[in-house]
Amino acid sequence: MIPTIQASPEETYDIELEQSLLQANAKLAAENRAQLDHHGVTAIDFMGAIGSGKTTLITRLVEKFKDQLNLAVFNGDATTVDDVNLIASQGVPTVQLATVNGCHLDANLVGKALLKTDLKKVDLILIENIGNLICPAEFPLGSRARVVVVSVTEGPYMVKKHPHMFLGADLVVINKTDLAEVMGVKVADLARDAHTLKPDLKVVPTSCKTGAGLDEVAAALLAVTKSGVHA
Numbered sequence: 001m002i003p004t005i006q007a008s009p010e011e012t013y014d015i016e017l018e019q020s021l022l023q024a025n026a027k028l029a030a031e032n033r034a035q036l037d038h039h040g041v042t043a044i045d046f047m048g049a050i051g052s053g054k055t056t057l058i059t060r061l062v063e064k065f066k067d068q069l070n071l072a073v074f075n076g077d078a079t080t081v082d083d084v085n086l087i088a089s090q091g092v093p094t095v096q097l098a099t100v101n102g103c104h105l106d107a108n109l110v111g112k113a114l115l116k117t118d119l120k121k122v123d124l125i126l127i128e129n130i131g132n133l134i135c136p137a138e139f140p141l142g143s144r145a146r147v148v149v150v151s152v153t154e155g156p157y158m159v160k161k162h163p164h165m166f167l168g169a170d171l172v173v174i175n176k177t178d179l180a181e182v183m184g185v186k187v188a189d190l191a192r193d194a195h196t197l198k199p200d201l202k203v204v205p206t207s208c209k210t211g212a213g214l215d216e217v218a219a220a221l222l223a224v225t226k227s228g229v230h231a
């Protein structure tokens with residue numbers, strides 16, 4: 001018998017603080033969304049662990065979109081400027097969101113980034129969240145859709161061990177499929193775990209190396225973007 005210590009609710013002494021924090025964030029997220037909708041701008045945020053390939057996926061999407069849409073990219077990163085520099089080198093307006101907590105973006109920071117963005121000149125904002133599969137799920141940002149990126153290199157249990165993240169997703173990208181065989185991870189098993197949590201979830205296997213699946217991801221995000229454009 002393996003001893004287990006189960007935390008009781010009484011032990012979470014900051015629970016009231018957390019509740020008001022989440023409520024405040026939800027209110028700011030709604031304000032961000034109202035501001036985006038007012039300008040006919042769509043925001044889509046990308047969540048996933050460090051190393052899942054969020055930045056590389058965004059660079060591929062920027063390549064696909066930049067001739068047809070006016071883009072901006074916000075990069076959440078508490079420690080380096082590598083990601084934002086890479087995106088900026090593609091000639092897209094970018095904002096670095098350096099969080100203090102280091103573990104999730106919040107609607108307050110995204111609101112500040114919106115103030116630095118000329119919303120009249122933007123159609124689509126891609127937001128890279130902090131590399132973390134836990135708390136970003138609890139902090140909506142005001143985006144129209146949330147994408148979760150999970151890669152086969154993270155092993156076979158990433159989906160089932162992060163249910164909140166996948167329950168809150170509108171699209172799941174299973175990335176680095178070119179490495180699935182060598183990792184001994186079955187893409188179909190990760191997709192099945194996602195569908196067990198949320199049967200109607202759209203799941204797209206991708207490889208940014210071979211380009212597989214990227215057109216399908218782009219089409220899905222374009223459909224979300226078009227749905228947000230004013231008639």
Ligand code: MG
Binds near residue numbers: 054055083128
């Ligand atoms: Mg990154």
Ligand code: ZN
Binds near residue numbers: 101104
């Ligand atoms: Zn966090």
